[in-house]
Amino acid sequence: xxxxxxxxxxxxxxxxxxxxxxxxxxxxxxxxxxxxxxxxxxxxxxxxxxxxxxxxxxxxxxxxxxxxxxxxxxxxxxxxxxxxxxxxxxxxxxxxxxxxxxxxxxxxxxxxxxxxxxxxxxxxxxxxxxxxxxxxxxxxxxxxxxxxxxxxxxxxxxxxxxxxxxxxxxxxxxxxxxxxxxxxxxxxxxxxxxxxxxxxxxxxxxxxxxxxxxxxxx
Numbered sequence: 035x036x037x038x039x040x041x042x043x044x045x046x047x048x049x050x051x052x053x054x055x056x057x058x059x060x061x062x063x064x065x066x067x068x069x070x071x072x073x074x075x076x077x078x079x080x081x082x083x084x085x086x087x088x089x090x091x092x093x094x095x096x097x098x099x100x101x102x103x104x105x106x107x108x109x110x111x112x113x114x115x116x117x118x119x120x121x122x123x124x125x126x127x128x129x130x131x132x133x134x135x136x137x138x139x140x141x142x143x144x145x146x147x148x149x150x151x152x153x154x155x156x157x158x159x160x161x162x163x164x165x166x167x168x169x170x171x172x173x174x175x176x177x178x179x180x181x182x183x184x185x186x187x188x189x190x191x192x193x194x195x196x197x198x199x200x201x202x203x204x205x206x207x208x209x210x211x212x213x214x215x216x217x218x219x220x221x222x223x224x225x226x227x228x229x230x231x232x233x234x235x236x237x238x239x240x241x242x243x244x245x246x247x248x249x250x251x252x
Contacts, residue, residue, distance in 0.1 A: 065193050068170025070202045072211055074103060079160040083110060083126035086133050094160060095137035100207050101164040105141040106134070109159040114148035119155070130158050167208040169198045 079094055081087065098106060108130055112123035127144035134142055149155070173195035205211070231238070 167202040167205040
């Protein structure tokens, strides 16, 4: 009986050894462990030149002021050889430049480009350099994003890439990832003096200037 137990034990040990030897720990992982990265690149936005979309201008201007670096270029196409088309392009470029300027964007350059096809008209291309958040290097879209995929594409996709792709697009101010000081620029001792007086019950001195009750009283 003991010999039978020993034989069974040896068989089990041998089976486990065979199974473990088949597991290769050196195989590359399919999980994306990289972090969202920052990069300065040219950002382009295509707008309809037939009318100024104020909502899109507001969003674009806000992004330029927060993340833009350097000048902003407005490229306006016009039909080559058509003087009237050239005048319209000048008008459209000036309209968008004025709209962006009102929202606080400066250093705007309007460039007119002649084109041979009318299909390229009625467009304004806004281009500027900005700091953007991107997914980890080498990250592709999830399998099936652009339609049917094969098994090879599934094996090449790294899990987590689509999540980090979406996360990078939700970052409103990429410079936050570089770290920002939470401290104020003023002196802490001077700020603390107001707190000390408040805790001691010492009333603040009245501010010099207009008061709501006295404005308009003759």
